[in-house]
Amino acid sequence: MxxxxxxxxxxxxxxxxxxxxxxxxxxxxxxxxxxxxxxxxxxxxxxxxxxxxxxxxxxxxxxxxxxxxxxxxxxxxxxxxxSAEAHVEWKRLQRTGLRRLQESTGDLYQQTKTFRVYVSDVIPGFLQVPGYAAALLSSIADFRGTPDDVSDAVAARMRRNEVLSKGGRRFSFVLEESVLRYRLCSAETMAAQLGHLLGVMNLQNVAVGIVPFSQQRAVWPMPTFTIFDDRRVHADTLDAASTLTQPSQVDLYDRAFERLSQQAARGAAARSLIADAVASLG
Known part of the structure; x- marks a missing residue:
């Protein structure tokens, strides 16, 4: 062969x-x-x-x-x-635009009961408001030179994100404080996004932790990843989307998430970090 x-x-x-x-x-x-x-x-x-x-x-x-x-x-x-799907180039995934990519994970999202998400760069897709999502996806489309279907992609992302409030699923998010500070959109849109994040923290099936800049690290900031029901991990790099299913790989990311989670501020302390980020918008 x-x-x-x-x-x-x-x-x-x-x-x-x-x-x-x-x-x-x-x-x-x-x-x-x-x-x-x-x-x-x-x-x-x-x-x-x-x-x-x-x-x-x-x-x-x-x-x-x-x-x-x-x-x-x-x-x-x-x-x-x-082996045939662990690393799929973004160019291949996005060559027909961004909408289909948003829709491609629909079945996986419906089948998953527990999501654990660590992000070090942008607000997690699950928690994005339309304005923030549009700014981010526009930047991605421009950088990768994909067809401009951002409006449809944003709508597809918002439909996909309905799993946040349906079906008894649980979500645990760990964000680096930098995520609150990176300016990918206008100050007005960012303020709305951070306000939405504060509102999401009131949901009973959602836990949000934020690792402060001032926290002495036991583990280093890592690339973004999502764990689906202890069965599957999506880990992204600049050029490819990686799907990891080996038990040892999933266990590795599980341990990473738990250690990062232990470093995260929660409750009033996390809300204070978000409020400070809102205040910094001027």
Missing amino acids: PLHPSSRVQKAREELAGRLREIRQDAGISGREPAVRCGWSESKSSRIENAKTPPSDADIKAWCRACTADDQAPDLVAANRQ
Whole structure:
């Protein structure tokens, strides 16, 4: 099988193959032995171990069983499933505009019961007012050169965000104080956005924490990420959207969120930080 056209996907396949090879080596068995124990050809084992053929979930489980490493199978299966979608370039996601991207996560949002969101750059999409969302999405469209469908994208985001008040879902947000200060829109719009944030904090299913500038850090500010029901993480970079589903990856982000959450001001202290940000608008 030829190399995958996406270098990211090919790299993920090679990393998976490398992990399978290490499991075999740690078990102290020859390259031929997994084929014997799994009941398939030696050439198949060679293709899997050299990233020539992507293994199925069943192949991975059989390989781990043959190497007495069943405990590693769940992580490897998850890695195999996400290899083709773990890193999706924003250019590809946004090439038809921003509206469809807002709508693409609708099913995931409906299926999720608990959201945990950490942001270090902008107000979380869940909590944005239309004016702030329009300013942000306009900036994204201009930077990436995507079709200008910002009005439709904002409307789609507002519809998507209805999950905040429907269906018994719970939301936990941790924001860096910088999020309150970055000026992505007019002072008037930012004041409205911060006022909305104060109002959202009254909802019983929403918890908001803010990490103050003055807080001595136990963990450093990180790129934005969202955890969906302890099953899936979305972590974004400048060039790509990453979907992470391996249990070990989700656990890593879970620990990061908990530590960041411990650093956050809440209640009256958080409201005071927001009020100070409003006052700074002049």
